[in-house]
Amino acid sequence: MELPFTNLEVAFILLAFVIFSLFTLASIYTPASFLKLEKGKGKEGRRNARAVAFCHIQQ
Secondary structure: OOOOOOHHHHHHHHHHHHHHHHHHHHHHHOOHHHHHHHOOOOHHHHHHHHHHHHHHHHO
């Protein structure tokens, strides 16, 4: 019986699944305070919001 995909195709499918899973988990576990800080701010506000969220995750 022949396999339906080559090893390279399986690697790309798995890579896509892992990336999709990471984005899904990030959207679930992103704190609401981070989203509120980022919305409606300019470039500097988004940078500060990311720093706040990163510090929150590290604690």
